[in-house]
Amino acid sequence: MTVVAKILQSxxxxxxxxxxxxxxxLSALQLMADKGIGxxxxxxxxxxxxxxxxxxxxxxxxxLGRTSAATLARDVMTTAVRFVRPDQSSEQCMQIMSTGRLRHLPVVDNGKLVGMISIGDLVKDIISEQKFIIEQLEQYITGTH
Structure with missing residues (x-):
């Protein structure tokens, strides 16, 4: 079970x-496009x-027919922000994301913003863990461990 801190480090x-x-x-969209983030x-x-x-x-x-240039972030942002701590597990994050239908979770440590994880980060971590387990099982079965 991976914790958020390890996912951030990777x-x-x-x-x-x-x-x-x-x-x-508009400036928010430009930043998101420039950085390739959602x-x-x-x-x-x-x-x-x-x-x-x-x-x-x-x-x-x-x-709603608004324009990006004339609308401020505060008028359309989501204010009920869910976040996680660095010591929480990837499974806990997946549960929060699935229940809340979220794709991104800010990571807060002692009240300070320290990172952001996405559903893609969690999927990548889970695939890596599963790959490791499969390799270990293959080595055990073939006797090459």
């Missing part, structure tokens, strides 16, 4: 990209005040 880039509530949706944490100082995701854009901008 990521090639651990930068958590953030925006302010007063940033335009979510941004919305912060005021050190406080997490929301999360802005591709889903927020699709449902709260495009479908």
């Amino acid at each position: 990521k090639p880039d651990t930068t958590v990209h953030t925006i302010r509530p007063t940033d335009s949706v 979510a941004l944490v919305v912060t005021e100082g050190d406080a997490i005040v929301g999360i802005f995701t591709e889903r927020d854009y699709a449902r709260k901008i495009a479908l």
Whole structure:
């Protein structure tokens, strides 16, 4: 069972990209496109005040006829932010994501934003664990351990 801290360590880039509530949706989308990511944490100082995701854009901008340039992040961000701690397991994260239908979880340690994990990070970790178990079982069965 892998913990979030280990998943964060395995990521090639651990930068958590953030925006302010007063940033335009257009600037948020540009940052997401530039970084190849699907979510941004919305912060005021050190406080997490929301999360802005591709889903927020699709449902709260495009479908409602708003424009990205004229809409602020605070008007469309999700304010009920679920987060995890570095000591939580990948299984706990999968449960939170499945139950909440979430794709991204900020990681908070002692009140400080320290990372972000995605459903893709968790899937990659689970595949790696399963591959290791299969290799161990193959070695045991063939007697090459």
